Amino acid sequence: MIKLPKEFILGAATAAYQVEGASKEDNKGRVLWDEFLEKQGRFSPDPASDFYHRYEEDIKLASKYGIKALRISIAWSRIFPSGTGEINQLGVNYYRNVFETCHKYGIEPFVTLHHFDTPETLFKKGDWLNKDQIETFKNYAAFVFDTYHDVVKNWITINEPIAYVQGQYISGAFPPGEKYQKLKALQAQHNQMVAHSKIVNLFKSRGYEGEIGLVHALLQFYSIDDKEDNHLATYRHDTFMNGYMLDATFLGTYSKEKLNVIQAILGDEYQDLIMTDAEMEEIKQAAQDLDFLGINYYQSNWIKHHDEESLIHHNGTGDKGTSIFRLKGIGEVVKNEAIPTTDWDWYIYPQGLYDMMQRIKEDYPNYKKIYVTENGLGYKDEFNAETNEIDDQPRIDYIKQHIEAISDAYRDGINVKGYFVWSLQDMFSWSNGYNKRYGLFYIDFETQKRYVKHSAKWYKALSDDIYES
Numbered sequence: 001m002i003k004l005p006k007e008f009i010l011g012a013a014t015a016a017y018q019v020e021g022a023s024k025e026d027n028k029g030r031v032l033w034d035e036f037l038e039k040q041g042r043f044s045p046d047p048a049s050d051f052y053h054r055y056e057e058d059i060k061l062a063s064k065y066g067i068k069a070l071r072i073s074i075a076w077s078r079i080f081p082s083g084t085g086e087i088n089q090l091g092v093n094y095y096r097n098v099f100e101t102c103h104k105y106g107i108e109p110f111v112t113l114h115h116f117d118t119p120e121t122l123f124k125k126g127d128w129l130n131k132d133q134i135e136t137f138k139n140y141a142a143f144v145f146d147t148y149h150d151v152v153k154n155w156i157t158i159n160e161p162i163a164y165v166q167g168q169y170i171s172g173a174f175p176p177g178e179k180y181q182k183l184k185a186l187q188a189q190h191n192q193m194v195a196h197s198k199i200v201n202l203f204k205s206r207g208y209e210g211e212i213g214l215v216h217a218l219l220q221f222y223s224i225d226d227k228e229d230n231h232l233a234t235y236r237h238d239t240f241m242n243g244y245m246l247d248a249t250f251l252g253t254y255s256k257e258k259l260n261v262i263q264a265i266l267g268d269e270y271q272d273l274i275m276t277d278a279e280m281e282e283i284k285q286a287a288q289d290l291d292f293l294g295i296n297y298y299q300s301n302w303i304k305h306h307d308e309e310s311l312i313h314h315n316g317t318g319d320k321g322t323s324i325f326r327l328k329g330i331g332e333v334v335k336n337e338a339i340p341t342t343d344w345d346w347y348i349y350p351q352g353l354y355d356m357m358q359r360i361k362e363d364y365p366n367y368k369k370i371y372v373t374e375n376g377l378g379y380k381d382e383f384n385a386e387t388n389e390i391d392d393q394p395r396i397d398y399i400k401q402h403i404e405a406i407s408d409a410y411r412d413g414i415n416v417k418g419y420f421v422w423s424l425q426d427m428f429s430w431s432n433g434y435n436k437r438y439g440l441f442y443i444d445f446e447t448q449k450r451y452v453k454h455s456a457k458w459y460k461a462l463s464d465d466i467y468e469s
Helices: 032-040 051-064 089-104 132-148 161-169 182-205 228-251 256-272 277-289 350-363 393-411 454-468
Strands: 009-013 069-073 108-114 154-159 211-217 220-223 292-296 300-304 311-313 324-327 331-334 370-375 416-422 441-444 449-452
Touching: 009 108, 009 370, 009 454, 051 089, 051 449, 069 089, 069 154, 069 416, 089 108, 089 132, 108 132, 132 182, 154 182, 161 182, 161 211, 161 228, 182 211, 182 228, 182 256, 182 277, 211 228, 211 370, 220 228, 220 350, 228 256, 228 277, 228 300, 228 331, 228 350, 292 350, 300 350, 350 370, 350 393, 370 393, 393 416, 393 454
Parallel strands: 009 069, 009 416, 069 108, 108 154, 154 211, 211 292, 220 300, 292 370, 370 416
Antiparallel strands: 300 331, 311 324, 324 331, 441 449
């Protein structure tokens, strides 16, 4: 049974590059994805969901179906086409119009500064491996805060630092498409944490009204059995994917225990991991002032020991059973036959969300509050041309089960304050193109016409129950 307080925020989430389209319009600068996708020749980010031109239609639709808050990201390169330097006023005006339209329809914007879309000029200088980008990001954030602080009160610094660098340097699914580069992944995670911390410290020092947080992609990991080496592999896997960044987020440092694991993972490369005293001071200060953690949760994984050669295959097509993840010295994701999966081999396990929130409460008692900032089901929706309906009952079941887990967490004293379904509408996917749909609203990508899925109607009923009961 779902039982949530009236102040609970029921929202939906988007990301600029995935919904806006118009990637070459109004002086928008290129981002790291543009060349990568052009070379692949598989997918185009245009027109995506054409949110750039249809934002009022979508925001109005969101309001009609009970959504109280909307996660929106600013495309850095719409504001600064080269990441720094000249300001694009057309981009500045666009986002003000979007935020004011949210308020027009009674929706609170939660705005992310970096959501997987570093400007191409900066990407070619090393992206988050280049420490100069930290200060450039800070300057961009300062401009954005000054420009929109009157219409935006909820800010997110960076979306999913680990997922971004894992795609770049571990699985190769994101540009530059490198694989198994553990040092690069850990260094880029750390540099993002420094950048995040500097932004939090800037926001607090200037006394802006509102709150600022960080979004982590958190998977709950379980050992596949009780064997000691598999438990150890699970702990290594968790440290690499969760614990290293959670320590920095809440403790303001990397615990000795976590660093011992990182050193074991990197071996001789550990000496090349650069973390300065000044950087750690920024992280320490930000940990004390962070207003909320956003958890993006889609699945859990079961792990066993793996010390042979790494092998990763990303299932980007929905060909069930093709996913492979084996990382030497860390662990292997293995099949748990007792747990259902999506066509993209993602486990459907709401208990993992509860367990992760409980872990935050127990391990980091200084946390202030949690939002579940993304959760949803990638599904091959079937459009009924005779009725113009999309019966996506599996998505309803998925969302309901995860919100029930949130309700249980709230009952057990975990301060969870909101849920943002991924996603508001069907959109372009970084590594899946247009064949994996998440939205409450179906989009015919040829005509850009919107259709209301059954899940949107269910979400509206849930919203009515929470806010009118």
